[in-house]
Amino acid sequence: MSDTAAPAAAVLPTSPEAVIQRLADLGIETEVHRHAPVFTVEESQALRGDLPGGHIKNLFLRNKKGDQMWLVVVEETRRMDLKALAPKIGGDKLSFGSPDRLMTYLGVLPGSVTPLALINDKAHKVQPVLDRALLSMNPLHCHPLTNDMTLSLAPADLLKFIEACGHKPIFLDL
Numbered sequence: 001m002s003d004t005a006a007p008a009a010a011v012l013p014t015s016p017e018a019v020i021q022r023l024a025d026l027g028i029e030t031e032v033h034r035h036a037p038v039f040t041v042e043e044s045q046a047l048r049g050d051l052p053g054g055h056i057k058n059l060f061l062r063n064k065k066g067d068q069m070w071l072v073v074v075e076e077t078r079r080m081d082l083k084a085l086a087p088k089i090g091g092d093k094l095s096f097g098s099p100d101r102l103m104t105y106l107g108v109l110p111g112s113v114t115p116l117a118l119i120n121d122k123a124h125k126v127q128p129v130l131d132r133a134l135l136s137m138n139p140l141h142c143h144p145l146t147n148d149m150t151l152s153l154a155p156a157d158l159l160k161f162i163e164a165c166g167h168k169p170i171f172l173d174l
Contacts, residue, residue, distance in 0.1 A: 013107040016144040019116050023153070026164055031139070031152040038147050039111040041076045053152060054137025058113040060102050060126075061085075064093040069105060073115050074131040074174055088172055089129055107145070114143040115158060116151070118165040128167050130159075131174040 023030055033051070038044040041057055059072040059080060070089055074080065082094040099110050106113065107120030115128060134140060139152040153161075162169055 012109075012145055013120050014145060016146050016149055019119055019144045020151070022119060022164075023151075023157075023161060026157075026160060028153060028157040028161060030157075032144075033141075033150040033152065035148060035150065037111070044076070044150075051141065051150075051152075053139040053141055054134055054155075055141045056115075056134065058115065058142075060097040060106065060113050061091070061094045062097045062101065063091045064095070066101075069097060069101070069126045070094075070129050071106070071113070071115060071118065071126050072129045072131075072174075073134065075133060075137065078131065078174060080174070085174070088174075089127070089170065112143050112145060112147040114145060115162060116142060116144055118162055118167050121165070121167070124166055126167075128162055128169040130169045130171055132171045133173070135171075 020030065020032065044055065055076040056073050057076045061070045061072060062068065068091055070091065086092060086094045102108060102110060102113065105121055105126050106117035108114065108117045118126065118128060135155045138154055140155050140158055141150050141152050143149060144151050159169065
């Protein structure tokens with residue numbers, strides 16, 4: 001797999017509706033906000049107005065060899081130093097995963113990265129890393145696999161979903 005190639009297809013392995021249904025099946029209440037597609041934190045901030053709670057950004061990272069991957073979830077304004085982050089998560093030289101790798105392992109396109117994409121990581125190749133500060137932000141807002149919707153849910157419910165996908169997140173003070 002090339003780390004520079006574009007995704008082979010824009011067909012998602014799981015639909016946003018299927019994610020919303022899975023959340024409901026787990027007894028997780030969400031609020032759905034539909035909006036124009038957003039690709040940056042700035043676009044999201046301009047579009048949403050005064051939607052209270054924690055707004056997240058997600059970094060899909062890999063190590064130099066490409067045999068380890070992480071999904072780092074932080075509050076949207078948090079600046080991340082990848083060199084400082086690497087030893088905290090047990091990696092070496094970190095870089096962003098390519099669009100092809102993102103589609104292969106999380107089943108989403110760039111601009112739509114979300115912890116809810118762990119539903120597509122059936123082989124558990126991606127290690128979720130959450131900033132501990134997110135646990136005190138309620139609700140949390142994230143995309144349901146596409147960037148034209150935002151879901152609001154409780155932090156405990158996001159953790160419940162991640163664990164139901166078979167992942168055990170790492171919590172760090174970032």
